[in-house]
Amino acid sequence: MGLHYLSRLFSPKSVAVIGASNEIDSVGGIVFANMLENNFKGELFPVNPAHDNVQGVHAYSSIEEIGKMVELAVICTKAETVPDIIEACGRHGVHIAVVLSAGFSEIGSHGREIEISMLEKAKAYGLRIVGPNCLGIMHTSVGLNATFFKGMVKPGNLALVSQSGALCTAILDYAPVHDIGFSCVVSMGTSADVDFGDVLDYLATDSRTESILIYIEGIHKARNFMSALRMAARSKPVFVVKVGRHEAGSRAAMSHTGALVGSDDVFAAALRRSGAVRVMSIGGLFSAAQSLASNRHFSGNRLAIITNGGGPGVMAIDRAVDLGVAIAELSEGTLTGLNQVLPNTWSHNNPVDIIGDASAERYRDTIMLCMSDVCVDAVLVILTPQAMTKPLEVARVLVEIAGKFDKPLLSCWMGNLQVNEARTVSAQARIPTFRTPEAAVEAFSYITDYYRNQRQLSQTPTPVSHLDVPDVTGARMVIEAVLAERRKTLTEMESKALLAAFRIPVASTVVARSPGEALLVAQEMGFPVALKINSIDITHKSDVRGVRLNLTNAPAVRAAYNDVIADVKKNFPDIHVDGVSIEPMVVKPNGRELMLGVTTDPVFGPVITFGAGGTSVEVMGDRAVALPPLNSFLVRELIGGTRIARLLGRFRQMPPIRMEVLESLLLRVSEMVCELPWLKEMDINPIIIDEDGALAADARVIVDFVPVSGDRYAHMAIYPYPSHLITDWQLPDGTLITIRPIRPEDAGIEKDFVHCLSQETRYFRFMNTINELSPAMLARFTQIDYDREMAMIAVTEQDGREIEIGVSRYVINPDGESCEFALVVSDKWQHKAIGHKLMAGLLNAASQKGLKIMEGEVLASNHEMLRLITTLGFSVTTSEEDQTVMKVVKKLH
Secondary structure: OOOOOOHHHHOOOEEEEEOOOOOOOOHHHHHHHHHHHOOOOOEEEEEOOOOOEEOOEEOEOOHHHHOOOOOEEEEOOOHHHHHHHHHHHHHOOOOEEEEOOOOOHHHOHHHHHHHHHHHHHHHHOOOEEEOOOOOEEEEHHHOEEEEOOOOOOOEEEEEEEEOOHHHHHHHHHHOHHHOOOEEEEEEOOOOOOOOHHHHHHHHOOOOOOOEEEEEEOOEOOHHHHHHHHHHHHHHOOEEEEEOOOOHHHHHHHHHHHOOEOOOHHHHHHHHHHHOOEEEOOHHHHHHHHHHHOOOOOOOOOEEEEEEOOHHHHHHHHHHHHHHOOEEOOOOHHHHHHHHHHOOOOOOOOOOEEOOOOOOHHHHHHHHHHHHHOOOOOEEEEEEOOOOOOOHHHHHHHHHHHHOOOOOOEEEEEOOOHHHHHHHHHHHHOOOOEEOOHHHHHHHHHHHHHHHHHHHHHOOOOOOOOOOOOOOHHHHHHHHHHHHHOOOOEOOHHHHHHHHHHOOOOEOOOEEEOOHHHHHHHHHHHOOOEEEEEOOOOOOOHHHHOOEEEEEOOHHHHHHHHHHHHHHHHHHOOOOOOOOEEEEEOOOOOOOEEEEEEEEEEOOOEEEEEEEEOOOOHHHHOOEEEEOOOOOHHHHHHHHHOOOHHHHOOOEOOEOOOOHHHHHHHHHHHHHHHHHOOOEEEEEEEEEEEOOOOEEEOOEEEEEOOOOOOOOOOOOOOOOOOOHHHOEEEEOOOOOEEEEEEOOHHHHHHHHHHHHHOOHHHHHHHHOOOOOOOOHHHHHHHHOOOOOOEEEEEEEEEEOOEEEEEEEEEEEEOOOOOEEEEEEEEOHHHOOOOHHHHHHHHHHHHHHHOOOOEEEEEEEOOOHHHHHHHHHOOOEEEEOOOOOOEEEEEEEOO
């Protein structure tokens, strides 16, 4: 594949600053001065019709007058002038522009009109826009500083992407004092065109960027954001500060950027699934990045704390408990060793207080014992400058020991003057270094979050996960019937029918529309029964006194019917009542009342909820959320995020519930979300689970129309594993071959597959002399986002194990309508029509995705491939850039 479409933004060969000025305090003046002072490694053109010369450089009256190719335009003029300038840039062949100007949609309808005009003119020429209303962009390796930030920025390996220009300037001003450098800085502004997803997509493959820091207020395109964030987090750590955690902050954020701000717990769940880490402060961004930059192996979250003062150790413990960091239980061997090297007055526990007169040697012995303990995953060393303390000697001990272990070793140097030199020595050795115990523990918690979230990122759940296939067609018919009646709320009977279609056990329910019918139904069911008002207008039946429980005889049922109907009609005369629903009383003395549900977030779409159930669910507030699709691992993570989880095991006299049943139910809910895009809200409350099984006692479902889409999972923020593309096929000799989308766990067979290719076949595939896939390439090829790319592999069984014998893949181009493909088949398995089958599967996947064109490049000497793709309907032409390469294209629609 060629250069990334944002390469001209980050590494332009030529830049025009439109609105460049001699006024040193104007935006155009500061931007142009920054470009000069940073020694931009390309051609620089100031554009200003009022000046012949700007800051000593010949100026042009318009971009047309330049007469040379301009790769990036930086626009610093008033909003009203920008649409015409964009049109001029488009005519001149500019592909991307950064609009610093304010006065667009953020100011109201007039600004919105200007913004629409700007975007329409940009689209006509295929020109992309960063901003408007932004600080600008930096790429330190090429001397690009197209911002109006006054100050120098140190080159480094951190990329900063921020929706707030003001926060960008504050961070850039903070960084030099703390010896922090940046590879790239991008101020997004209102993100009218280029969004977080686009920028993350570029930074994921930028070799100069080792970690990405993001400040975010809201999101415009959730699917694009999640797809790019997941891709970036697979290759490097991504840390996010998200504001608007509370309602007042959300309103302010929305008014600032115009982006949608959804529920904060849903955003946190999205970050967990993306493999990124959420931090709560700007300082946290840098400390998290610093901690992961130490490149130590992480195996768990059990932290040992070594200190020469009791107070700091307790502060560290308190913060660890707050953040869910496990306090390591030191092994007997470690405790015995510490008793031998420490004074009798040491703490004999974790935190390990080695007393105020601790020497460097005492620190060494203690750290070595703790780092060697298999019950310890990381060590935090705290030093306070006391009378007999020698901080510099202790720092040198840390540097010496850090090189001997692969575990994280963190340091906290409390104070300032007496520990400054020690802090510097520690930092230079890339040992994470902090000034307070709380900050150090927070940084370690970010490390644990990172690795935990990476495990979530690696999950690739299927949309349907059970052998007992749900009746999707029947469920859809229920929904279609409701929508055909212009209703959105399902009755209890319809809601339970929907659950039953997905094999969720429900309490049998019958509607009665008179006291006599109620009596007959109850007698047929058998007493005791529950009676509930039946109305699509009532969300919580108990709130309107519409529920009667444990009715044990016929007179009680008759009286309950009359009472319920009378109460509701008296207090809520406008509500439509359609009799009552009657069901057997669910008697589960050991049952736990739980709530399973679905809600629709304005940003991320459908979300699965789980927590304590019953009538007080809103008051209790015990809710955990997860983005679908789910698998067993993700379900267990979801359950573990609630307080009620602690009551699901053996509790007092109650046996543990059947946890596999609860997990199965949540997987069923995930299936419903995947296969029923009309599903907007669902409450299964309560669902009662005990040691024998589960039963849904009540359910409420709301549906709505959805736009017609060729993408069956367009309603979801995370694309599920496309199991519908799996096909089986038999060779003439009876060999069974499966063609399916690739999964992360295929890394081993993918590595073996490439290793076994002949040199010629590898050259035909990669167009270079690659011998082995690097770990980064292997992750890139197997951990894919099915929304933006597809890889179909052909596998068969050999000697009792699965082997890969071919792979075809496409990657969607930035236009969203075309894709670039590649194909390779193992040498031993060629000439068996496997390549044809793989390409047929790939073309089918691309067509289902709604793509219009598939294209690629094939070496002219690869005659077998050219013959194959010709039979598949591809057109073949010689590349204008390289006569040894053929361009192949097929229209899909």
